[in-house]
Amino acid sequence: MRALGVWITSRLGLLAVSVMAVPWLVGGRDYLSRWKQWDASLFVTIAEYGYRGNPAQARDPGLPAFFPGLPSVLRLVHLVVTDWALCGLLVSLVAGGVAAVALARLAEFEGGSGERAVLAMVLFPTAVFLAAGYSESLFLAFAIPAWLAARRRQWPLAVLLAAGASSVRITGLFLAVALVVEFALSRPRWRELPWLVIPFVPLIAYSWYLRGLTGDWLAWKHAQEAGWGRELVWPWRAWLTTWNSAMGAGDSAVPFRMEIAGAVVAVAVLVWLLATRRWSEFVYCGLQAGALLTSAYYLSVPRALLLWFPLWVLIARLPARWSIGYGLLLGPLMVLNAMRFLTGAWAG
Template sequence: MITRSAERDALLLWLGSRVGLLVATLLGVSLQDYLGKWRAWDAGLFVVIAEHGYDGVPGRPPDAGLPAFFPGLPMALRLVYLVVPDWALAGLLISLVAGAVATIFLARLAVFEGGTGWVAVLALLLFPTAVFLAAGYSESLFLAFAVPAWLAARQRRWPVAAVLAAGASCVRITGLFLALALWVEFAASRPALRQAPWLAVPLLPLAGYSYFHYARSGDWFAWKHAQEAGWGREMVWPWESFGKTWDAAMGGDEFAVAFRMEIAGVAVAVLGLVWLLVLRRWSEVVYCGLQAGALMTSAYYLSIPRSLLLWFPLWVAIARLRHRWVIAAYAMVSGPLMVLNTVRFLTGAWAG
């Protein structure tokens, strides 16, 4: 049974962590400088799309990588900017509100699955790349749609699940993997077939976004080709991807640490998939496994630790553990890494 105390605990953890992050990172920095620190890496690219569209900043060469970013967050940025006329602050506020929604429903999902709500939320908030839940990135907004969608699916409320999953598909290509996992969950539940057409709804945003770029540039798969043009993320054999990443991780430049984190992220992903397989969570294996497959067959590992934030089945699985020492050990290992990664991001270093 889902209780109000689980929701309260989740919200307190989320807001408390945001206050702690604000205090820890605002000391000795002016407000304008502080906001500027958060407009780094992809957060700045989301702002460019929100402000100027996918053609990029007028007068500058077009950025071929922009179509890789789905329109959900840029649209939200434009709306919030009407009320809060600062792009960086608008991004932070979206992540703040979306993160609150995501953590509340994560706690609900954990309780529904027989776990402890606050443990699932704490596991998410202490993950090494949790800084991206606060930044003007798409992770919090995606989870704000995806976690309630999954809870609705587990409760067999298929229309609600489909509409929420469509919202997730507006935010990230990961919504496609969520849609496929919903199909598996739907088939396993043996529902009335009259509800099956709802499962097509999460695919509509992807179709619409593909058509938008086809009308704009003649390319139905502009979002995929943007990954290749902007970051060189072509599909290769898994061992080729690992080899290239390993070589980069053993280098001596500033990105070597980040690539070591990528390899560690792959290890966590593989262990997590094995865990879900042992638990026979087949639909969740589909959701996480498709993401892992896509990321581990890229030309090199990129943003795998950050993508693990979206693996809500892992946080729920942790919440179902009855051995509290495991959770304490996780917190002691992951917490300091999260702080380190937050410092890296706010000092301009690549952090996932």
């Protein structure tokens, strides 16, 4: 319950700061509408109109990049809550609470402090995306309990929860592969092996649906390319493109500097996972890093780190004095980045 208290307190704190700051930053505009920025608006479009988008507007080729889990939940919540932005906030609030409790239990299972793990997550600079109507909180609400169940060797529960994660983000594919590795390393009862197919089913089903809609089995991947130019390149080209953008002048360079900082953290975490022989966690994080760091340019690397629950477990095992320094350093950055998001700037 302490972990849930940390989560709720962090949400109340962010609410208080944003309610006070938004009128000053953006004038008298509606507060809730400020939360429907960037991808949050696209999730609402899918929930309201489907993957063909608003018929009154030009078709957005990037919509298939978003998996149907969050839009489906938004549509259900909208049956009782009329404001779409508020729907997104409520889904993230509840799902984030589930994720926080599961993270605390996972950290304690691994010998760390559950409260410090949750604090590390909610104070991370891009944690605003755990509050907004994005898919991070909903994904973690499935993924962290799935991993905890796998660590406890409760495989039927683990794979069913992982299937939920796979319906929310493509990151579910990386989780599914990591579960296979964890299973293989766990002195398994091989009769349980067929269970591991289940997390891949939502991915196949979504590809099948997109095949019927667009004629393309990999429409979700091609939507990433069409909408955001995320084509596969050599990692040094991705680094160079991002570095050159980060060295520019003005506010447009700030997000790219954040991306580089995120990439450095990602590599450091992967080195730690290798050094400690956390093979399955390395697979989960490494596959994500491989996809992000071989894109045409770095995009959403700091935000993707929110999904790296092994990082929060690592911090939870550090001495308390390290956690205090972490909070004092990154907490203010989280607040500043939240204000960037609410003013419409790119925040990770």
